[in-house]
Each structure stands twice: as C-alpha cells, then as structure tokens.
Amino acid sequence: MRIGIIGAGHIGSTLARYFVSAGHDVAIANSRGPETLRELESSLGTKARAETPARAARFGELAVLSVPFGRYREAPAEELAGKPVVDATNYYPERDGRYPDLDSDSTTSSELVQRHLRDSRVVKAFNTIPWDTLQDTPRTGGEALLYGVPVAGDDDGAKRCVFDLIEEMGFQPVDSGGLAQGGRKQQPGSPVYGTELPANELLPRLS
Numbered sequence: 001m002r003i004g005i006i007g008a009g010h011i012g013s014t015l016a017r018y019f020v021s022a023g024h025d026v027a028i029a030n031s032r033g034p035e036t037l038r039e040l041e042s043s044l045g046t047k048a049r050a051e052t053p054a055r056a057a058r059f060g061e062l063a064v065l066s067v068p069f070g071r072y073r074e075a076p077a078e079e080l081a082g083k084p085v086v087d088a089t090n091y092y093p094e095r096d097g098r099y100p101d102l103d104s105d106s107t108t109s110s111e112l113v114q115r116h117l118r119d120s121r122v123v124k125a126f127n128t129i130p131w132d133t134l135q136d137t138p139r140t141g142g143e144a145l146l147y148g149v150p151v152a153g154d155d156d157g158a159k160r161c162v163f164d165l166i167e168e169m170g171f172q173p174v175d176s177g178g179l180a181q182g183g184r185k186q187q188p189g190s191p192v193y194g195t196e197l198p199a200n201e202l203l204p205r206l207s
C-alpha cells in the first residue's frame with residue numbers, strides 16, 4: 001500500500017520505519033520541506049521518500065496525521081479526500097493553544113480533525129502509546145503482541161485497514177468504538193492514555 005505521513009517527528013518517523021519494514025511505500029513530510037528530511041529519507045531506504053505535505057497526502061492511499069494537534073488545520077484536506085486518515089494527534093493546550101470546545105469536552109480533537117478533513121475517513125490510532133515504546137518493541141514474534149493499540153472510527157472499511165496495519169506491525173488492535181465516544185476514551189487523561197498494555201488489559205479500561 002502507498003502511505004502518506006504528514007509529520008516526520010517521533011511518531012511519524014517511527015511509524016514510517018514499521019510501514020517500510022512491512023513492505024509498504026511511504027512518502028513522509030514535515031513543515032520545513034523535503035530537503036530537511038534527507039537523513040531520515042536515506043535511513044528509511046528505497047521504499048520511502050521525503051515530500052511536501054500535499055504531495056505526501058496525494059501519494060498515500062492511506063495517510064497518517066502525526067503533527068502537533070495545533071497544526072491540524074494545515075493538513076491538506078483536498079489531497080486527503082476519500083482516504084482513510086489515521087489521526088495520531090493529541091491536544092496539549094500548553095503546546096497547541098487553547099480550544100474551548102475541547103476544554104469543556106463538548107467535542108473531541110479527532111472530531112475537529114474530521115471536520116477539517118471533511119471528505120476523509122478519520123480513524124484515531126497510535127495516539128495512546130508512547131513513541132519510544134512503539135520504537136523499542138520487537139517487530140516480529142510473540143513478544144511484540146504484548147501491546148494493544150486502541151482504534152476509534154466511524155468508517156468500518158477505514159478501521160479495517162488500520163487494524164490490518166497494526167497487526168502487521170506485531171501489535172493488537174483494540175476497537176474502542178466510534179470517533180466521538182471511542183476517540184474520547186483514547187484522549188490524554190483517559191485510562192488507556194500513555195499505557196503499555198496487552199489487549200485484554202486495555203479492553204476493560206475502554207468500557
């Protein structure tokens with residue numbers, strides 16, 4: 001599959017490594033331009049290339065949004081239309097600025113992302129697991145199945161794609177529900193946030 005990754009920091013570059021290892025083709029972007037990603041590009045090998053956000057978005061059959069949440073409106077909505085988009089972002093007011101609707105819990109960060117990417121199929125995943133846990137986990141073998149990854153979304157097909165990706169990586173996808181209620185259960189401060197738990201221990205925390 002062709003995967004576009006918008007955001008090339010801790011989470012974006014770690015996911016890129018997994019996807020390339022699993023045989024996918026990756027285009028990855030940051031805000032400063034592909035020329036600032038040459039080192040990462042060469043470390044990822046021939047199945048990955050650095051691009052602008054718009055080109056990475058157009059390239060992907062599926063995309064990952066791994067930017068600071070406060071930058072989500074810069075994601076190229078037109079190029080992402082019709083595609084599953086994995087939202088790995090989290091809202092941190094001290095970094096992202098204040099969003100009163102999030103502070104009052106009248107909506108969730110992924111619903112705002114979905115509102116911006118109105119023609120995409122947003123799936124919230126990879127936002128609860130710390131990037132270094134993701135990076136350090138063995139990629140094959142039974143041990144890797146130690147960790148569960150919560151997944152929220154309203155589109156079954158898009159969710160299935162993300163489940164498959166997580167399984168290929170050697171983790172266990174755990175369905176947390178729809179984007180609003182499931183996504184809320186995955187936000188900072190929730191019982192699963194920042195945890196490193198197997199699926200059977202995540203499930204009760206998501207109910």
Ligand SMILES: NC(=O)c1ccc[n+]([C@@H]2O[C@H](COP(=O)([O-])OP(=O)(O)OC[C@H]3O[C@@H](n4cnc5c(N)ncnc54)[C@H](OP(=O)(O)O)[C@@H]3O)[C@@H](O)[C@H]2O)c1
Pocket residue numbers: 006007008009010011012029030031032033053066067068069071074075088089090091126127128129130131132
């Ligand atoms: N760190 C974790 O353990 C972790 C775990 C799960 C989820 N998350 C969430 O995932 C997101 C990314 O976290 P991170 O730790 O990977 O952050 P990070 O290391 O600071 O990386 C952020 C990346 O986003 C890029 N970026 C910023 N604005 C952009 C834009 N408009 N278009 C394209 N790229 C843009 C940055 O590029 P430039 O440097 O060129 O600006 C950088 O490559 C955050 O929302 C975070 O809360 C983090």
